[in-house]
Amino acid sequence: MALIISDECINCDVCEPECPNGAISQGDDIYVINPSLCTECVGHHDKPQCMEVCPVDCISKDPVHAEEQAELYQKYLKLIG
Incomplete structure (x- = not known):
């Protein structure tokens, strides 16, 4: 299962650089x-x-x-492939 950021986000910029897949980016109001x-x-x-x-x-x-763990792992393999 993918993750989601709620509107409680304070735009602290801490999460974006931690994502190994580059899935986090600045949205209109909060990170997405x-x-x-x-x-x-x-x-x-x-x-x-x-x-x-x-x-x-x-x-x-x-x-x-x-998504199940196996599906997440398959997605990971496609992303690094």
């Missing part, structure tokens, strides 16, 4: 996560790094983009 690039850090780290560093805990799983 591209679900086609988000693997929840599968293949890179044990835990999603953006969630680890977010000071306001505004990043959560996006129920609209539900």
Whole structure:
């Protein structure tokens, strides 16, 4: 499942450089996560790094983009391929 950033985001700029897939970018008002690039850090780290560093805990799983661990790993393989 891809992650999503809620409107509680304070634009602190901490999450964007932590994303190994470049899935996080500045949106119109807050940072956004591209679900086609988000693997929840599968293949890179044990835990999603953006969630680890977010000071306001505004990043959560996006129920609209539900994916199993195996699907996230396949997406990771395509991204590095």
